[in-house]
Amino acid sequence: MIRIDMMRAAALAAPAMILSSTIAFAQPENPECIAPAQPGGGFDITCKLAQAALTEAGILESPLRVSYMPGGIGAVAYSTVVGQRSDEPGTIVAFSSGSLLNLAQGKFGDHDENAVRWVASIGTDYGAVVVPADSPWESLGQMMDAIKADPGSVILGAGGTIGSQDWMKAALTARAAGIDHKTMRFVAFEGGGDCATALQGGHVQACMQDVGDSQAAIDGGAPLKLLAIFAPERLSGKLAEVPTAKEQGFDIQWPIVRGFYVGPDVSDEDYAWWAEAFQKAMAAPGYAALLESRNLLPMPMTGEELDSFVKSAVEDYRTLAAEFQLVQQ
Amino acid sequence: MSASRTEATERPLWKTLALWTLPTLLFLMTASLLLTVQSLRDVADSAYDRSLRGAIRAIDLRVSTESGGLGVELPYPLFESFQATADGEILFRVSTDDGLVQIGEPLLPPPPPLKPEEFVFYDATYFDRPIRVGAYMRPLDPPLYGASGGQNLVIEIAETTESRDAFLHTVMTRTMLRDLTALIAAMVLLSLGVHAGLRPLRSLRDRLDRRASDDLRQLDPTGLPREVQPLVTSVNRLVDRHRAQGEAQRRFIEDASHQLKTPLAVLRAQIDRARQLDDTGQIQDVLAAMREIVDRSAHLTSQLLSLAHARNAAMWIDGAPDRVDAHALLDSVVRLHVGPARQRRILLEVEVSPEMRPLHVPEALLFEAVSNLLGNAINASPRGATIVLTACRGRHETLIEVRDAGPGLSDALLRQLASGQRFNLAGGRRAGTDSTGLGLTIVQEIMKSLGGRAVLSNRPEGGLSAVLHLPDRQERLKAD
Numbered sequence: 001m002i003r004i005d006m007m008r009a010a011a012l013a014a015p016a017m018i019l020s021s022t023i024a025f026a027q028p029e030n031p032e033c034i035a036p037a038q039p040g041g042g043f044d045i046t047c048k049l050a051q052a053a054l055t056e057a058g059i060l061e062s063p064l065r066v067s068y069m070p071g072g073i074g075a076v077a078y079s080t081v082v083g084q085r086s087d088e089p090g091t092i093v094a095f096s097s098g099s100l101l102n103l104a105q106g107k108f109g110d111h112d113e114n115a116v117r118w119v120a121s122i123g124t125d126y127g128a129v130v131v132p133a134d135s136p137w138e139s140l141g142q143m144m145d146a147i148k149a150d151p152g153s154v155i156l157g158a159g160g161t162i163g164s165q166d167w168m169k170a171a172l173t174a175r176a177a178g179i180d181h182k183t184m185r186f187v188a189f190e191g192g193g194d195c196a197t198a199l200q201g202g203h204v205q206a207c208m209q210d211v212g213d214s215q216a217a218i219d220g221g222a223p224l225k226l227l228a229i230f231a232p233e234r235l236s237g238k239l240a241e242v243p244t245a246k247e248q249g250f251d252i253q254w255p256i257v258r259g260f261y262v263g264p265d266v267s268d269e270d271y272a273w274w275a276e277a278f279q280k281a282m283a284a285p286g287y288a289a290l291l292e293s294r295n296l297l298p299m300p301m302t303g304e305e306l307d308s309f310v311k312s313a314v315e316d317y318r319t320l321a322a323e324f325q326l327v328q329q
Numbered sequence: 330m331s332a333s334r335t336e337a338t339e340r341p342l343w344k345t346l347a348l349w350t351l352p353t354l355l356f357l358m359t360a361s362l363l364l365t366v367q368s369l370r371d372v373a374d375s376a377y378d379r380s381l382r383g384a385i386r387a388i389d390l391r392v393s394t395e396s397g398g399l400g401v402e403l404p405y406p407l408f409e410s411f412q413a414t415a416d417g418e419i420l421f422r423v424s425t426d427d428g429l430v431q432i433g434e435p436l437l438p439p440p441p442p443l444k445p446e447e448f449v450f451y452d453a454t455y456f457d458r459p460i461r462v463g464a465y466m467r468p469l470d471p472p473l474y475g476a477s478g479g480q481n482l483v484i485e486i487a488e489t490t491e492s493r494d495a496f497l498h499t500v501m502t503r504t505m506l507r508d509l510t511a512l513i514a515a516m517v518l519l520s521l522g523v524h525a526g527l528r529p530l531r532s533l534r535d536r537l538d539r540r541a542s543d544d545l546r547q548l549d550p551t552g553l554p555r556e557v558q559p560l561v562t563s564v565n566r567l568v569d570r571h572r573a574q575g576e577a578q579r580r581f582i583e584d585a586s587h588q589l590k591t592p593l594a595v596l597r598a599q600i601d602r603a604r605q606l607d608d609t610g611q612i613q614d615v616l617a618a619m620r621e622i623v624d625r626s627a628h629l630t631s632q633l634l635s636l637a638h639a640r641n642a643a644m645w646i647d648g649a650p651d652r653v654d655a656h657a658l659l660d661s662v663v664r665l666h667v668g669p670a671r672q673r674r675i676l677l678e679v680e681v682s683p684e685m686r687p688l689h690v691p692e693a694l695l696f697e698a699v700s701n702l703l704g705n706a707i708n709a710s711p712r713g714a715t716i717v718l719t720a721c722r723g724r725h726e727t728l729i730e731v732r733d734a735g736p737g738l739s740d741a742l743l744r745q746l747a748s749g750q751r752f753n754l755a756g757g758r759r760a761g762t763d764s765t766g767l768g769l770t771i772v773q774e775i776m777k778s779l780g781g782r783a784v785l786s787n788r789p790e791g792g793l794s795a796v797l798h799l800p801d802r803q804e805r806l807k808a809d
């Protein structure tokens with residue numbers, strides 16, 4: 001079982017949070033948030049959250065521009081920012097724990113976790129299993145039984161290919177259910193948005209994705225339902241009714257940290273400006289509501305603290321990936 | 330004859346034809362079916378592959394790199410129209426060859442090495458189901474994230490093969506049905522053809538069945554298949570031989586009864602006369618006359634037997650005739666006739682040419698022929714005459730001649746003999762009390778059976794010359 005200890009990370013972060021009403025450096029030009037997937041997924045939510053928080057806190061005068069750069073669940077964007085746009089001070093790129101998992105497997109090309117500068121994490125999400133509202137399955141157990149009976153007949157949609165975090169959630173569940181994960185059938189999408197679309201079209205039977213993007217789609221009127229959430233205990237609010245995987249006999253937790261990085265050649269001043277900007281935005285009174293509306297939990301980390309968190313998380317993921325023989329040579 | 334041979338000979342013609350033709354036909358049809366299946370598969374593949382190619386092109390149009398990333402509009406609506414024509418499942422994968430991007434079914438088997446802008450189609454297996462995959466690769470220009478090496482976009486579309494298998498199955502079933510129908514039609518035509526081809530033979534059989542038992546006419550081969558004509562010719566030859574034999578028997582009986590009728594009548598008259606006589610001396614005279622008649626009849630009977638032998642010679646001459654020395658043969662003939670000749674002071678001379686070779690003929694037959702000629706000559710010659718027997722070589726033949734000093738034969742009789750006509754026993758009888766009239770006929774029959782001939786001619790200086798021509802090569806007498 002994998003457990004990324006978020007609470008410990010959060011506790012360490014607390015003393016470093018210095019509230020400041022002014023930001024020491026000038027705002028970089030053309031602030032832009034790249035969501036490295038198709039619209040509608042977790043990266044999109046991350047960028048939109050930054051957009052809203054930075055605007056509400058009055059840090060940015062005009063809203064942060066959100067752009068999409070799909071390709072390998074962040075791999076293309078990562079390579080672009082490392083190689084081509086390494087010194088754009090205004091460009092932040094959304095990442096999640098999934099990005100760190102891919103980094104750990106070498107799926108982001110020739111670059112490792114030291115190739116960029118990690119700016120801030122702004123919230124945490126949990127993995128979720130989402131199926132159509134009219135799906136015959138009412139529990140995670142039923143779904144795993146169907147896979148066990150005929151692996152080829154159940155197509156699982158995932159944001160990302162073999163080894164991605166969505167695949168990993170399914171593989172962990174399969175392992176817990178006594179199924180060889182290699183017999184499961186996957187279709188890879190560029191983010192949770194496409195998967196939700198395919199789910200509604202009946203092209204896949206379930207999506208292994210996140211609470212945030214799933215609930216966003218359900219809130220948008222999509223006829224979907226959540227079968228399980230990979231959290232240690234039930235979430236609050238309208239998600240309180242969804243059982244955890246652990247409750248259903250699959251002791252798997254999959255927290256997803258969401259945050260941003262900038263290019264390696266961005267100056268210390270600009271990097272500090274972004275870190276401070278996020279510190280300020282996350283300390284603003286309206287931020288909790290913004291998080292809740294996106295079904296996210298707080299996870300405020302910036303600067304050095306996030307950097308060390310990322311490095312230790314990547315190490316943990318390397319271990320996990322090795323368990324599933326996923327690390328690319 | 331063994332049982333299997335019997336079976337083979339009794340097998341009906343249509344069965345023989347079927348045994349010869351059916352395996353070949355079946356082989357050819359199977360081969361053609363296999364070829365058809367192969368070409369049909371190729372045709373089906375090229376047709377279905379074309380629609381795969383269309384889907385690849387459509388997906389390619391839905392790939393966008395404008396953001397700097399690589400996005401694909403979900404191709405499911407496209408597949409729905411695609412699946413309307415094919416009842417299978419459509420799978421896809423869009424990826425970059427550096428492995429960073431992979432959208433769609435990540436577990437599709439990896440494609441073979443691809444060349445840019447080239448479509449490749451191949452068969453594979455996916456979750457235990459056979460699939461047909463079309464793969465296409467094109468360079469990404471400009472490459473994503475400014476990658477230094479060339480970067481290629483790979484699009485793979487796969488379809489499960491139920492629909493093309495169903496198509497193939499339908500077409501193959503039809504083809505097999507068609508071939509089977511053709512095979513059955515061929516067999517029907519074959520048996521009809523055999524039936525029609527055998528019709529002349531059946532009518533020939535009916536003609537033979539309707540024939541009277543003594544009807545030994547030749548069969549008319551017109552209208553019969555050419556393959557059967559040699560058989561008809563053989564049957565005709567057999568019929569001829571039977572007819573010849575039958576005629577020989579009939580002639581023998583005719584000759585014998587004709588020749589024996591007269592002496593029997595004379596004997597009856599002599600007996601009637603003797604019964605009326607009281608005088609022993611007279612009875613003795615009658616008995617002496619009867620004795621003479623009985624002697625002649627005995628002679629006649631032996632000559633009839635010789636004739637029968639000669640006529641049957643064709644039946645019993647075998648391949649290994651005697652080696653006959655002509656000189657010895659003529660000497661022994663002369664010794665037999667020296668008694669009667671001496672009574673009439675006739676001188677018998679034998680001349681044999683030094684280059685004579687042994688003759689390969691049945692000695693008894695040749696002896697009988699020469700003996701008959703010599704007997705006739707002695708009877709025909711006047712007292713004190715000279716009869717010469719010569720043997721010499723001719724061109725590829727041996728000539729044996731008997732020359733007498735008698736009156737010769739009439740021109741009409743000679744012509745009759747030369748034309749091969751049978752010596753007329755009744756009309757041709759020479760003057761002479763003890764002549765049976767059979768001699769020349771016997772000579773003719775013997776020479777015929779020996780493959781030679783007898784030539785009679787009147788000599789200019791008077792007397793008859795009878796020459797036997799014996800060819801060197803003793804050809805077996807053929808019945809036809």
